[in-house]
Amino acid sequence: MKKTKILSVHDVAFKAGVSISTVSRVINGAKNISPETLSKVQSAIKDLNFKPNRVAQRLRLKKGQRKLIGLLVPDIQNPFYVDVVKGVEDLAYAQGYAVFMGNFGQAVDKEDLYLDLMLSESVDGLIVAPSTEKHSKIVSLVKNQFPIVCVDRGLAEIESDLVIVNNYQLAFDAVEHLINRGHKQIAYIGGLSSIPTTARRKQGYLDALTKHGIEINESLIKLGDSKHESGRILAAELLNMKNRPTALFTGNNLITLGALETIHSRELKIPKEIAIVGFDDMPWSISLHPPLTAVSQPGYEIGNRAAEMLFHRIKDPMRIPVKLVLSGELKIRKSS
Amino acid sequence: MKKTKILSVHDVAFKAGVSISTVSRVINGAKNISPETLSKVQSAIKDLNFKPNRVAQRLRLKKGQRKLIGLLVPDIQNPFYVDVVKGVEDLAYAQGYAVFMGNFGQAVDKEDLYLDLMLSESVDGLIVAPSTEKHSKIVSLVKNQFPIVCVDRGLAEIESDLVIVNNYQLAFDAVEHLINRGHKQIAYIGGLSSIPTTARRKQGYLDALTKHGIEINESLIKLGDSKHESGRILAAELLNMKNRPTALFTGNNLITLGALETIHSRELKIPKEIAIVGFDDMPWSISLHPPLTAVSQPGYEIGNRAAEMLFHRIKDPMRIPVKLVLSGELKIRKSS
DNA sequence: ATGAAAGCGCTAACAG
DNA sequence: CTGTTAGCGCTTTCAT
Numbered sequence: 001m002k003k004t005k006i007l008s009v010h011d012v013a014f015k016a017g018v019s020i021s022t023v024s025r026v027i028n029g030a031k032n033i034s035p036e037t038l039s040k041v042q043s044a045i046k047d048l049n050f051k052p053n054r055v056a057q058r059l060r061l062k063k064g065q066r067k068l069i070g071l072l073v074p075d076i077q078n079p080f081y082v083d084v085v086k087g088v089e090d091l092a093y094a095q096g097y098a099v100f101m102g103n104f105g106q107a108v109d110k111e112d113l114y115l116d117l118m119l120s121e122s123v124d125g126l127i128v129a130p131s132t133e134k135h136s137k138i139v140s141l142v143k144n145q146f147p148i149v150c151v152d153r154g155l156a157e158i159e160s161d162l163v164i165v166n167n168y169q170l171a172f173d174a175v176e177h178l179i180n181r182g183h184k185q186i187a188y189i190g191g192l193s194s195i196p197t198t199a200r201r202k203q204g205y206l207d208a209l210t211k212h213g214i215e216i217n218e219s220l221i222k223l224g225d226s227k228h229e230s231g232r233i234l235a236a237e238l239l240n241m242k243n244r245p246t247a248l249f250t251g252n253n254l255i256t257l258g259a260l261e262t263i264h265s266r267e268l269k270i271p272k273e274i275a276i277v278g279f280d281d282m283p284w285s286i287s288l289h290p291p292l293t294a295v296s297q298p299g300y301e302i303g304n305r306a307a308e309m310l311f312h313r314i315k316d317p318m319r320i321p322v323k324l325v326l327s328g329e330l331k332i333r334k335s336s
Numbered sequence: 337m338k339k340t341k342i343l344s345v346h347d348v349a350f351k352a353g354v355s356i357s358t359v360s361r362v363i364n365g366a367k368n369i370s371p372e373t374l375s376k377v378q379s380a381i382k383d384l385n386f387k388p389n390r391v392a393q394r395l396r397l398k399k400g401q402r403k404l405i406g407l408l409v410p411d412i413q414n415p416f417y418v419d420v421v422k423g424v425e426d427l428a429y430a431q432g433y434a435v436f437m438g439n440f441g442q443a444v445d446k447e448d449l450y451l452d453l454m455l456s457e458s459v460d461g462l463i464v465a466p467s468t469e470k471h472s473k474i475v476s477l478v479k480n481q482f483p484i485v486c487v488d489r490g491l492a493e494i495e496s497d498l499v500i501v502n503n504y505q506l507a508f509d510a511v512e513h514l515i516n517r518g519h520k521q522i523a524y525i526g527g528l529s530s531i532p533t534t535a536r537r538k539q540g541y542l543d544a545l546t547k548h549g550i551e552i553n554e555s556l557i558k559l560g561d562s563k564h565e566s567g568r569i570l571a572a573e574l575l576n577m578k579n580r581p582t583a584l585f586t587g588n589n590l591i592t593l594g595a596l597e598t599i600h601s602r603e604l605k606i607p608k609e610i611a612i613v614g615f616d617d618m619p620w621s622i623s624l625h626p627p628l629t630a631v632s633q634p635g636y637e638i639g640n641r642a643a644e645m646l647f648h649r650i651k652d653p654m655r656i657p658v659k660l661v662l663s664g665e666l667k668i669r670k671s672s
Numbered sequence: 673a674t675g676a677a678a679g680c681g682c683t684a685a686c687a688g
Numbered sequence: 689c690t691g692t693t694a695g696c697g698c699t700t701t702c703a704t
Contacts, residue, residue: 356691357691357693358690368690369689369690373690392696395697
């Protein structure tokens with residue numbers, strides 16, 4: 001039950017018989033230290049099991065040296081973002097960075113709040129999936145050269161580091177695939193209309209239809225909020241139509257799962273009675289009934305490269321913005 | 337492109353024509369402030385868009401007042417923990433706490449590292465799912481009255497706040513259900529053997545078998561590492577046996593999904609040729625082929641209550657430890 | 673090669 | 689009711 005006192009450089013200095021600045025020097029691997037002093041201090045640190053207080057360090061250190069980055073994702077329930085998170089976390093970890101994560105669940109006020117939180121925590125930089133293309137806070141940060149890299153979604157009217165996939169083309173391919181399977185009544189269930197990717201994917205859907213001379217039917221386009229629930233409900237609306245679609249193109253992971261729930265609850269046969277291809281692949285897509293045809297995005301890779309880019313930018317805040325487009329893939333399985 | 341200077345209480349004080357302590361007072365909602373001073377300072381804060389630096393605040397504040405908690409989860413890829421995280425985050429957010437999250441991917445060294453990181457970040461308390469029942473660092477923290485609440489897994493030889501489900505009983509029920517369906521060759525695919533829940537669930541499995549006079553067959557018990565991959569491989573081993581099991585009880589989410597992948601790749605009919613019930617339910621269990629019978633744990637609730645308990649403990653570090661057992665439920669669907 | 677001292681931005685006595 | 693001052697634990701000149 002003994003109270004573990006909180007140790008400071010003073011304790012180490014005392015134990016090693018040196019000054020606190022010397023302790024600080026060995027912590028930070030300064031070069032001009034005599035071997036004896038070095039080992040004295042090192043063993044004092046080890047004996048005491050001393051760990052420098054990161055809060056104090058961060059307060060003292062300046063921009064770009066604090067070894068902390070922020071990561072702001074829209075929805076941690078979405079497996080795609082989980083992969084992204086893992087991708088950045090792994091690289092950060094490997095480079096000695098800690099990551100402060102915030103999950104804003106598509107709520108704009110929460111997004112802002114987290115943004116403020118991270119700034120107020122003095123992060124060296126930020127990885128963000130902006131909820132809209134013109135998020136003013138984020139835009140002004142990049143304008144002010146604050147290190148930011150965007151993932152999954154970019155910013156309008158300003159260049160920033162960015163890692164994405166080609167949403168438009170991927171959606172186009174997915175829909176064209178459906179058309180090639182003979183479908184003409186193809187519906188699109190998208191996420192929040194304010195989210196850039198929603199629009200891109202929708203455009204891909206639209207253009208694929210147009211290219212093949214299929215008339216756009218607005219009632220076949222449903223935009224919800226990117227969550228499971230919304231996929232479930234919107235799919236139901238679609239399936240309730242007198243002239244209902246024969247195929248569904250679902251705009252993300254969670255929407256797909258929600259739509260699937262509706263389809264199954266009505267015991268519709270996939271793909272006979274209703275075909276479906278989803279944006280975002282999942283580790284268990286193959287275990288679904290039937291195995292799901294899906295657009296696979298390299299989430300882990302996205303996160304990884306984003307972290308890499310951020311570290312570069314932290315080192316050089318003025319370098320020109322880099323836009324990295326990673327490639328996705330349509331995985332054709334049995335649902336289409 | 338203008339450089340946004342970093343603001344401090346000084347700037348606000350200057351603008352409002354008061355001293356920094358007054359500014360600090362209004363930030364912290366002190367009571368003895370004249371109305372005029374208050375409004376002067378408030379508008380200065382608003383005009384400048386000043387946000388106090390949390391790093392400095394935390395350095396200065398003492399234990400229990402820093403409004404930051406740490407959350408350490410084993411595997412963010414596991415949907416169960418995602419729910420827990422959300423549960424914690426939502427309550428923390430509502431109470432004005434920030435949460436520093438670490439995901440250690442079952443790697444003990446990473447777990448330790450994150451633990452150190454959070455302490456060194458001066459968190460007020462910690463919510464942890466300890467990788468083993470006798471994690472020495474965690475044990476010694478609770479011994480030293482550091483506010484900690486464990487989720488999903490407890491500690492041996494010491495009382496601590498704890499939120500769990502009755503893993504033993506739930507596993508027992510699941511297996512008994514399989515027995516009632518006529519199965520005698522029931523296999524168990526568990527996670528890391530060092531994880532407390534793995535043992536509890538295994539014991540439930542064992543006892544259900546014994547109760548019904550079914551002999552334990554050690555070769556039907558496979559312990560892996562709690563991940564998708566391991567479920568896939570272990571299920572394959574099981575299905576390769578000459579005298580293979582007719583039913584699988586899978587120890588968690590990811591293992592279930594992995595096992596399902598193997599089953600489907602061999603085109604085995606569920607539940608005819610192989611039945612399966614999994615520990616952990618998922619939002620899309622119903623969309624699997626066939627809908628999965630699963631033990632449902634209230635992840636969100638677990639996180640929520642854990643956060644609640646932590647806030648209590650932070651306020652009163654000496655109070656007696658509380659153990660909260662939430663109830664789970666066997667959801668019988670079509671895979672068994 | 674090492675120590676003394678200033679200061680990061682903030683809060684909390686202590687005065688008045 | 690408000691201002692002055694002393695640190696929180698650390699890094700970093702500036703001396704020596």
